[in-house]
Amino acid sequence: xxxxxxxxxxxxxxxxxxxxxxxxxxxxxxxxxxxxxxxxxxxxxxxxxxxxxxxxxxxxxxxxxxxxxxxxxxxxxxxxxxxxxxxxxxxxxxxxxxxxxxxxxxxxxxxxxxxxxxxxxxxxxxxxxxxxxxxxxxxxxxxxxxxxxxxxxxxxxxxxxxxxxxxxxxxxxxxxxxxxxxxxxxxxxxxx
Amino acid sequence: xxxxxxxxxxxxxxxxxxxxxxxxxxxxxxxxxxxxxxxxxxxxxxxxxxxxxxxxxxxxxxxxxxxxxxxxxxxxxxxxxxxxxxxxxxxxxxxxxxxxxxxxxxxxxxxxxxxxxxxxxxxxxxxxxxxxxxxxxxxxxxxxxxxxxxxxxxxxxxxxxx
Numbered sequence: 001x002x003x004x005x006x007x008x009x010x011x012x013x014x015x016x017x018x019x020x021x022x023x024x025x026x027x028x029x030x031x032x033x034x035x036x037x038x039x040x041x042x043x044x045x046x047x048x049x050x051x052x053x054x055x056x057x058x059x060x061x062x063x064x065x066x067x068x069x070x071x072x073x074x075x076x077x078x079x080x081x082x083x084x085x086x087x088x089x090x091x092x093x094x095x096x097x098x099x100x101x102x103x104x105x106x107x108x109x110x111x112x113x114x115x116x117x118x119x120x121x122x123x124x125x126x127x128x129x130x131x132x133x134x135x136x137x138x139x140x141x142x143x144x145x146x147x148x149x150x151x152x153x154x155x156x157x158x159x160x161x162x163x164x165x166x167x168x169x170x171x172x173x174x175x176x177x178x179x180x181x182x183x184x185x186x187x188x189x190x191x192x
Numbered sequence: 193x194x195x196x197x198x199x200x201x202x203x204x205x206x207x208x209x210x211x212x213x214x215x216x217x218x219x220x221x222x223x224x225x226x227x228x229x230x231x232x233x234x235x236x237x238x239x240x241x242x243x244x245x246x247x248x249x250x251x252x253x254x255x256x257x258x259x260x261x262x263x264x265x266x267x268x269x270x271x272x273x274x275x276x277x278x279x280x281x282x283x284x285x286x287x288x289x290x291x292x293x294x295x296x297x298x299x300x301x302x303x304x305x306x307x308x309x310x311x312x313x314x315x316x317x318x319x320x321x322x323x324x325x326x327x328x329x330x331x332x333x334x335x336x337x338x339x340x341x342x343x344x345x346x347x348x349x350x351x352x353x354x
Binding site for chain 1 (some may be wrong): 204205206211213214217218219220221223224225226227228229239243246248252253254255256257258259260261262263272282285286289290295296297298299300301302303305308309335336337338339340341342343344345
C-alpha cells in the first residue's frame with residue numbers, strides 16, 4: 001500500500017534529489033496539487049504532513065521549477081468569477097506544413113490564452129490547431145475572433161467556434177495517485 | 193442570442209487589494225517561510241490582511257487554488273477528449289465523467305461533440321486504461337485529441353479590471 005506512490009510516478013520525470021526519501025517526495029507532489037493550505041506557514045504545514053522539513057519542501061519546489069516540471073507557481077483564477085463569463089475554443093484546419101507558422105502567429109497576437117497543435121481525427125475532426133478566447137460576453141469573444149482572423153490571414157481557413165456552455169468540473173491536473181484513489185476509481189466504474 | 197449559462201453567476205466585488213493580489217501573484221508566488229508576509233511587505237499592508245484576502249477569494253471561488261501548475265508533457269500523460277452526448281443524458285454523463293479522479297476539466301460546449309474534458313494520468317498506459325473505463329461507463333465513443341505541440345501556454349491571466 002505504501003509503495004503505491006512510487007509505482008505510479010512517471011519514470012521520465014525524475015523526482016529523487018538524493019537526500020529526500022522518494023516516498024515523501026511523491027506524497028508532497030500529490031498533496032500540493034490540491035493547492036497550498038492558506039495558513040501563515042503553508043510550506044511548514046506541507047512539511048509536517050510529508051515528514052520533510054520546511055526547507056526541504058521549498059528546495060524541492062525550486063528543483064521542480066528548474067526542471068520545468070512546474071510551469072508556473074501561484075494563484076489559479078476562476079475566470080468566470082471576475083467577469084470573464086464567456087469563453088470559446090476555436091479549432092482550425094491548417095495544412096500540416098503551415099501549422100507551426102500559424103500557431104506562432106496566433107500566439108503572438110496576444111488575443112488568445114492558449115494555442116496548441118493537437119492530433120486531428122480524419123474527416124470527422126480535421127482540426128489540428130486549437131486556441132482559447134476569453135471575453136466578458138459573447139460579442140467580445142466574437143470580436144476578438146474577427147480580429148484574430150484579420151491579423152493572421154485566417155478568414156478562408158476552415159474553423160469552428162465552440163462556446164462553452166456549462167462548467168461541470170475544473171481543477172488542477174493530478175498526475176500521481178495513491179492506491180486508495182485507484183480503488184475509488186474502480187468503485188466509480190462499478191457503480192455506473 | 194444564446195444565453196451565457198454558468199454554474200454560479202454571482203461575481204463578488206473586488207477590492208484594490210484583491211485586484212493587486214490577483215494581478216501580481218499568478219506566477220512567482222513567494223516561496224518563503226511566510227509567503228503572505230512577503231506579499232504584505234511588497235504591497236504595503238499586514239500579513240493578516242493578505243491572508244484574509246486569499247482565504248476570502250478562495251471561499252468565494254475567485255481563486256481556484258494557489259500552487260504549482262504542472263507541465264502536462266513532463267508530469268505525465270494527458271489528452272483533451274470529447275463525447276457527443278444526447279442532451280437528455282448530458283447531466284448524467286457529465287457526472288459519470290466527473291467521478292473519474294483523472295478528469296480535471298469538464299465543459300459543455302456548443303457543438304455536436306458537446307462534452308469536452310481533459311484526462312491526465314501518470315503515464316500513457318494509465319491514460320489509455322482511463323479512457324477505456326470512461327467509454328465503458330458512459331457507453332459512448334470518446335474522441336481523443338492529444339497535444340502535439342504547444343505554441344502558447346497559460347502563464348496566468350491578465351484581467352482588465354473595470
